[in-house]
Structure formats: structure tokens, C-alpha cells
Amino acid sequence: MGEAYKLDCDTCTYTGNIFVGFGFAYMSLKSIASFVQDAALKRRIEEFIGNPSTRYDAYNxxxxxxxxxxxxxxxxxxxxxxxxxxxxxxxCPRCTSVMEKKHIENNALHHLSCPACEKGKLKATFYMDWD
Structure with missing residues (x-):
């Protein structure tokens, strides 16, 4: 089951929502392929679906x-x-750098600056489970 968080900056008015974790749609590669929009990724998934030795991990x-x-x-x-x-x-859609995966622990995005003002720190507040 996944979790949804509201992000708030402690300095400016920035807010956002994120959904992290595993949902029912991630139970099989066929299911994942059905909602993936990127054509190259969809082709890669299809290649792995046909291989009986395939193992995978997927989540938001x-x-x-x-x-x-x-x-x-x-x-x-x-x-x-x-x-x-x-x-x-x-x-990155702004500067093309390779992005890093981040984890939310105890409602905090450790050392993560606000993407809007770059001065404030973001707080993550859990608001629902999703599947």
C-alpha cells in the first residue's frame, strides 16, 4: 500500500502532494505496462514479461x-x-542533472530545500493511504 504526503515549505507558500509506495497496479509487469506512457519503457517491460527468469521491483x-x-x-x-x-x-526537467531517489522518514525529507524559494526546508505530512 502506498502513502500520500502533503509537502509544505517552512519559509514560503510552496505546497505540493506526492504519492509514494506500492499499489495494486504494480502487482504484475503486464499491469505496469498498461499505464506506462513512455514508449521506450513500455518496450523494455514487454521484453522482460516474456522472460521466465524475470524479477522486478516497482513503486512510486x-x-x-x-x-x-x-x-x-x-x-x-x-x-x-x-x-x-x-x-x-x-x-531533471530544469537543468538535466540526474535526479536522486529520496525517502520520507518521520514526516521529514531530510535536508531537502524548497524547490520554489530554495531557502526553506520541506515538511511532509501524511494524509492518506492509497492502493
Whole structure:
């Protein structure tokens, strides 16, 4: 089951919502392929679906740019088989740096600056479970 959080900056008026974790749609690669919009990722998933040695992990994750603090709430997927492997990665929409996956612990995004003002720190407040 996934969790939804509201993000608030302690300095400016920035707010946002993120959804992290695992939902029912992540129970199979076929299900994941049905909602993925990226054509290249959809093709990669299809390659792994046909391989009986495939193992995978998939969930919604928060990605943050280490250079400019931009955020993306995206699918994390890692697939491995005896002959191939794949792990999702994302480029920052602002500066094209490789984004890093971040975790929320005790309603805090440790050392994460506000993407709007870059001065404040973000607080994450849990508001619902999702599946």
C-alpha cells in the first residue's frame, strides 16, 4: 500500500502532494505496462514479461535534483533476468542533472530545500493511504 504526503515549505507558500509506495497496479509487469506512457519503457517491460527468469521491483518514488532541488514523483522500476537488467532513472526537467531517489522518514525529507524559494526546508505530512 502506498502513502500520500502533503509537502509544505517552512519559509514560503510552496505546497505540493506526492504519492509514494506500492499499489495494486504494480502487482504484475503486464499491469505496469498498461499505464506506462513512455514508449521506450513500455518496450523494455514487454521484453522482460516474456522472460521466465524475470524479477522486478516497482513503486512510486520521489526524485530530487541534487543541483537545483526540482522534484518529480515518478515510477521506480528495476527489472532483472538471467540475460538483462534495467533500472529507471530520470533527468531533471530544469537543468538535466540526474535526479536522486529520496525517502520520507518521520514526516521529514531530510535536508531537502524548497524547490520554489530554495531557502526553506520541506515538511511532509501524511494524509492518506492509497492502493
Amino acid at each position: 518514488a520521489l526524485y530530487v535534483c541534487p543541483a537545483c532541488q526540482a522534484m518529480r514523483n515518478e515510477l521506480f522500476i528495476e527489472m532483472k533476468s538471467d540475460s538483462s537488467q534495467y533500472r529507471s532513472s530520470y533527468a
